[in-house]
Each structure stands twice: as structure tokens, then as C-alpha cells.
Amino acid sequence: MMKITVQTGNLSLLKEALASDSQSIRFGSEFCMYALPTGDGVEKAYNLTRDAGKEFTYVTPRLAEGAMDSINEHLVLLNDLGDATIVANDLGTIHAMRGLSALNLKLGRQLVYTPSRCPWNQITEHTVNIFTKRKVSQIFYQTALNYMPTLEFYKSLGAVGADVDWIPELFPNLNFIIKNKLPVSVHMHSIPVAITRKCHMARFLGEEDLDRCSRPCYTKAYSMENEYLGIDLVLEGNTVYQVTEPDRKTAQQLANRGVSELVLTMSPITGVRSLEQIESLIQRIHV
């Protein structure tokens, strides 16, 4: 059974998500180390989610030293609170989870290298024949987890799942990961194309200190267009995305493949910010 999970980093949006029909909640920051919740915020989100009878997953980004200190505290807190899943996007987080037996490790999108996140229409610069192109695309539309030793490596570290993107060309290759007993979660809507620490949006909007960032990314996203490139990109916070539109038919195919979870992020890009919008989307793609 493929479940629907709502992801947010904001306590007020969390309340909307909790009221929805989603089976589980992801809380935290997937891409920005400056948007980590406080320990109190994590505890509150955990308790609210549990009280609502839903599963709780804490999402963490890539981390520098200072942010790693916060994550260490949050991991110990969640371990004390009990069963929780952690989405790790940094090797340091995996390291810090050692010995915290109540926590389950899920590999975040930043740990699952996926070349087809590249937004270009062409996958190689060479003018090659159709057979070579086919061979290249067979390599291109795979993830780092499509190689058994890599998959086994992460499983040996305790990974109980992995996140991937809504890239239809990639989906046939998810079978390998699922068949080898690593459950897969697919993020709907947005494919991260480029992630920075030197937040592009904060710089554009004149934020001068990332430690005191006013979080414009909670309410704004910008389309990015270059007339020669002919590719639609969207900037939200420190990440540039390609936007995809989930549909029921593809969601059904994913369910048939054995994908265990679809993740809906509440953000300016998805335009989902309320209970009604969550319910509407779930109705639209639910299988």
C-alpha cells in the first residue's frame, strides 16, 4: 500500500497537514541548514504527529559544524522520545545516528545521486549514433542505488528507505531498488537541480546574514527563465528546481512497482499551503 506523506518545516502548516488524510508527516528542513527547527519545535511536531495517530519522520539537510551540533541534540531528543525515522542528507548525520537505536535511517535525495535531475534536454555533448545514445541513456537514467554494492553499503548502515524524484524515465529502474528490499519514497512536484549554501534567493532579496534570515522562501518562489536555454526552472530558497506535475496514472504505475510512499511538500512551489489544497491533491492522485 503506497502511503501519502506531507512534508513541512513549519509548525503552523503542520497543523493543516495533521488534519489531512495523509498517513504520515515529515517535519524539518530538507535543503537549508539555516532553517532547522529548534529542539522544542521538533519535540512539539513529534508529539502533535503522534497524537494525530500518524508516523513521524524528521528531515535533515546537509550540515556545517554549527548545524551539526543542533542535529546531534535533535537526534538524541528523538531517540529518547521513541520510534522515529530520520531522513539524512549528510554523511555526518548517518555517523551521528550510530548507537541511537530508536531511530530509523532513510536516505535523503542528496545522498542518492541521480544524474537525470539534470535539466538539459540533451544528456551528452557528443554527436553520437542512436545505439550509443541508447547506451548512454541506460546509464544516465539510473541512481547511485542501482548498483548492488552501493545499495548493500547503505543497507549495512541501517538504511530502511530512500528518497527519489518524480522523473518518469527513472521509474523502471526503481524496480531494482525495491526488489532488493530498500523501500522507495517518491517526491512529487519538485526535482532539486542545484543546491547552494550561499542562498541564491537570500542574496537576490538582499538578506545579509544567513543566521538571521527572514525566510522569504516560506512564502515566495521565483520562476527562472533564460531565453536561449529554453528550460523552466524555479528558485525557492537555496535550491533551484525543475517542477513536475504528478498525475493519477503515473502514481498508479508507481504503486504497481511497489513504491511505498509519495511525498507532498507544502511550499510556494507546490502551492499547497492548506488542508483543502492537501485534500484536493490527494483526491487527484490517490490510488
Place this chain on the structure above:
Amino acid sequence: MPSLISDDGVIPNIMAPINSYEGGIRVVDAGANEVYCAVQIPDIKDFVLYRGPSSELPSYDDLGIVVKYAHEHGAKVDLVINQPYMVERIEKHIRKHIRNCVDQGVDHLIIGDFGVLSIVKKLNVEVPLIASTYLASMNSAATGFLEEQGFSRAVLERHLTLEEIKRIVDNTRIGIEILIHGGGCSNINASCYLYHHQFPELVEAQRQSNTSTPCSLPFTLQNLDDPQDKTEGVRVMDAFEYCSICKLPELIATGVDGLKIEGRTGSVWYQEATTKVYRELLDLIGAGRMEEYGERLEELKNGVYFLPVPSDFYKLKDIWCWQNRCYYSPLAQAPYKTPLTWQTWTKQHFSWVQK
């Protein structure tokens, strides 16, 4: 200017990039302690992600020449196999490739993926391993993790502050390298999919905006919720750094083991000249001649010695210093850093043009 040598007084090694045996010989002569390079993998040359064949030595024989020359002159050779992921279809080619390179006598393997690491371990080669920036080490827990996996050194991600680098060095047992010069990526290396391979639309976009990387391209930004909130021609992703010559004393004080120059796609001239400049500056600092170091900095900033090829006629100061394109500068600095047009450059340098 006070000397700021690290606690143990050790000057870090210079790691210089090469893409030809000629480059290998010239950067070793220029004072590199280590050279790093990749070799073309014959059977998968059509599969290009970030860089094409111009960043690689063309053959194992060329690698052999570089290794021989480097070893004769007390330098080491680090082989880049930072394939960011591995799949079964290319496994046998990568395995053969690693074996061929190790047979040429390379001193380190630079690895960016745990699948590639598993191949190296199976081959049972006795060559120390370096974790590439593809493994995105940004904290000491990550470097601790890499140590457990068998790496003897890690190259840190560029997006760190000097304080963070020092803290990582202080809390890590393996060696730490940092990048100091050349195209500093605007995005975190391991999370950037704006591949540099050339195709007509990208080539044209770059030509129109006089840039050479996708992250330097100008974009029209429009608020998704407010069509009136629209700004044209914004180089919104252009945050890359370039140079570290002024920061060398502080970088040395962090205690890092290696200072890495970026530029495997650069010309031999760029690779040699850059290495020579950093060697000279590090030697001045090492000898405690800080006044001469300061004077030399000013000369360099007003010179055109070691800029990348397309900017031959610009002074370092014009493009980089005025826009604070220093490695390890504050992370959110604004305004946008755009290359000067030739008209602006001319006006700034020849006052009669403005009159």
C-alpha cells in the same frame, strides 16, 4: 603583517591540476607538491557529466610519464576517479581503468562514490584514498565517517567558513584538503546537476551572456504569486569564488594539509602560472617574510598573471577583488558579482575614455 603559520608550523602542500603530461612536468617544476589528474576511460568516453575529455590525460602512457617525472622530483600524483555514481554497465570498465592507473604508480586515488570505493576495495590495491568533494564533507562527523570507510584524506566542500574548516581539522584524524583557487562552484558540488557538457542551447546562452558556466547565466526572475514582481537579467546563481592569495595566512592557520588549485580544464599556462604564484607566496609565508608577501600580493592584484584564459587582459583586482570573489568570504555577500564588460573595463582604466 603578522605571521599566522599553523600551530605545528607546517606549510600545507599545493595540489595542482593537470590535463596533459606537459602540464604535469611544468606544475611539478613550478613547485606543486602533488598533481591531480584524470585519465580518459576508453570504453565510456561518450558518457560525459561535468567535464569532457579536455580535463583528462588522453592515455595511461601519459599518466606513466607524469608519475615518473613527479616521483623523480619529489612530487606525488593523485588520480581522480570521482565518478559521482556507479552502475553495473560501466563497472568492468572502471575496474580495468583503476587497475591500469594503479599500475602506472599513482600515489592516491580520489573517490567520490561508495560504489567506486567498493570496486577499489575488491581490487585490493594498496593506494591511499582521498574523499572527493562529491562526498560533500562539511562537518567533522562526516570526515569521521569517511575515516571509518578507509579514506586517509578528505577534500572539504567549498561552502565553509574558515572557522568551520579549523573546527573540522581540530576534530578529524584524517588529512584535510581545501580548494583555494579557480572556479569555485556556486552550488554544492555533489548536489549540482547543471552539467557543463556542451549542447547548442547552452552554448548559445553562454555566448550571449559572455559566460562559461551554467551558474553564471542571467535569468529573468518572476514571483510565482505576483507577475508584477519581475526582474530581468539576474545572474542569480553566480556566487562562485576564485582566489585565495590574500587569505593564505588564515588558511594555513586552520591546519589543513593541502591547498588545492582548481582547473583541470585550464591551459598548461594557467596551471603552471597559478602553481608558481602559490608556491612563491607560501614560501614567503613559510620563511616569515610577511612584508614581502604583502608587497607581492599588491603586485599580483594589479597583474594579469594567473587569470583563466578568457580573461587574459583583466587585472585580478578588476574582476575578482572588487567583487569579493575570495574563497571563504562571508556566505551571503551581495551584490551580484558579474564580470566587467570590456567597455566598463576600458573606462575604468583609461580616464580619457570617460571624458
